[in-house]
Amino acid sequence: MEEGDCPYVEQREAAQDADVLIGHPTHALSQDLVAGRVLIFDESPGDAYQTVFPATARTRAVNQFLQGYDKLDINRIDQVEALALLNEVGGVESEELVEELSSIDAATRQTEVLKSNGHAEAPSITLATFLLKKQQSTDLTGNQTNDTYAASLRQNLDLDYVQLADGMSVVDDLNSGELHIRRPPDLSDASAIVGLDGTPQVAVWKGKLGLDEMDHRQLLCDSCRRTYLAEYVGYDLVQTTTASNPYSSGNHVNRAQCYGLLEAVHDEYNHPVPIITSQKAEERLFESTPNEAYLGEPPITEFVTDIKHYGDLKSSNEFEGKPVGVVLGSPHPGDAPIQIAAAFEGYPALREGKGIDLDYGIKDSPFLQHFREDKVAQAIFRFGRSSPATVYVHTAAIPDWLQELAQQPNDGETVVRTRKDGERAVIKSLRNEGGGEVKEIAARASLDYTQRHVREMLARLFEAGLVDRTDSQPYEWTPANLVSASIVADVSLPGKD
Known part of the structure; x- marks a missing residue:
């Protein structure tokens, strides 16, 4: 191939010369594309800079890397873990391992991608495995550790944490064996960084972008937002319960309540309506053989036109212009994802309470809000969008500023009595x-x-x-x-x- 014939190289050079680039958050990982530019992130980058390695995938990646790396005379993950305890295995000393793995360049990382079961982060995963095992060994020996934060995570949440010298952060789930790694982009050469988000949590944004500080500017006050939504767009929100109704797992779905609510909304407007709920809740609600009397008379499908899930709402306009909609339950992924997200930012999230009173001991509950209330708000605004819409919300997990806009049940009132x-x-x-x-x-x-x-x-x-x-x-x-x-x-x- 002649120089300049590679389409990838040509497109990359064209991108570097372009005045405006529209891309994916992962493009920010290229410092050549970031330098000197104003970066605008439309909504949080999500998990663009984060990877989860289940225990088996973690083992495969480390073993594959070590077996092809001839500068270290070890070739299995269990030898790395043993080295953390013994300081010498097979002629390899722990200091030698740390020094060698810390010096691996980008070219070596890229070759790992070409291997079967290989991963570009395999060298860093190997180093993290060693450092984590070293930390955990202090719990066995009783030696005092310098990292009191990581020790607190291990003691209270069965999590562990380490940050590598190259900026990668690692959270180890000691229960599942999953290794969560995050390598945010280096944005130091950018002219400015702007994040656009209708439901922002500053603690979440800072961590995902690797920023120490972020200036949060709310363009409209809470009262102004409510006025805009109610009087200019025409939203009418109806809260139908005082419970949080965590429906992510499907285990807490009250089929009779949901059936009755959907039937009532259908009868009120004389047509079926679209709904947003969790995938597991949909499976529970639409089981072919209901286990309660009369739930199939008529079948629930007569009350519903379309269904979307909490997990696939980002940038969705499928329900735009729909004048009526129903949001069933709130998303809650379980304690572990919330605690892992908080652990990346230096917070040990200890669970307290349940339901709408659930709390993780962190001021303003940014991580719970991110996973629950903010997702409910995003679901509400899938309906109507630029036109009036009445949205029935079967959860009380609504952001405070938005809940003031909703018609709420009176004290002690039950909207849906099965x-x-x-x-x-x-x-x-x-x-x-x-x-x-x-x-x-x-x-x-x-x-x-x-x-x-x-x-x-x-x-x-x-x-x-x-x-x-x-x-x-x-x-x-x-x-x-x-x-x-x-x-x-x-x-x-x-x-x-």
Whole structure:
């Protein structure tokens, strides 16, 4: 190939000469592209500078590197770990290992990518494995460690932390064996750095970009933001619960609540609506065989048009212009991702409380907010966007400034009350077989409840205006508004009569 014929080299040279570059956050890893430019990051770079190595992948990468590196007479990760304890293995001393691995240049790292199971960060992973094992050995020997922060992580969270001389940070999950590494770009030669984010957490931004300081400037005050959203765009937010409803795992999904809410919103607007929730929650809600009575009458699919998940909302405009939407539950990835994110920034995140009162002992809860409340806000704004939209939010995990805009349940009010099986059965019977006296209704083959239980259910339905009764006993009970009532839940939407 003649010099100048390589398309990659030609495009790279063209990029260096361009006045404006539009690219991915990983392009900031090239100092040639960064130098002298104003860098604008549209939303957080996410995990662009972070890599997770499961235990097996970590072992493969280290072994592959050592077996092809002839300057060190060891070839397995277990020898590296042993060296941290013994200071000499196979003629290799610990100081020699650290010195050699710290001096490896970029060219050597790049050749690792070409190997089977190889990785450019394999030399750094090898060094980190040694340093982490060295730190952890102090817990076994009882020797005092100089890194009290890392010791605190090990003692309280089963995490460990080390920062390499080249700027790479490492968090070791001692429970799962996963190694989390982060190598932010060197932005020191940039003319200026600007981050654009509607739900910024400064602690998160600083760490992901490798910055010691960041000046946060909010363009609109909280009150101004609410005015803009309500009066100029036309957002109407309806909060339907005072619980956080963590739905990421799917384990805490209340199917009857979600079914009743979606049915009520469908009936309010006389058409199915789009929803945003977690992938696991969708799987739980749309199981082919519901395990609760009457959840399939009608099937929940009749209330829903489209579904998006919390994990695929970034830059999504799929629900733009949709005038009605529902956000079901809040995302919570579990303690480990939040604690690992905080560990990178020097915070031991110790869990306290649960639900909406969950806290990790860090002022203003930037990491929990980043994973939970901020994601809920982003979900809300997928609907409408530049046009009016009513969004029903089935979680209380909403940023404080935005929650003030929402219609909220009154103190002690339950927006969605799921009906017990007996109440559901009585409604179904009255719909299909009509009314009658209590003893007649209780004797029906479709019901398996005592007269007393049936009488209590009828009294509740009477108070709700769903059945009528004669003025004198024995009461004759007749359906009133049961046709439009949900069998599964009693729903009272805030702001709706």
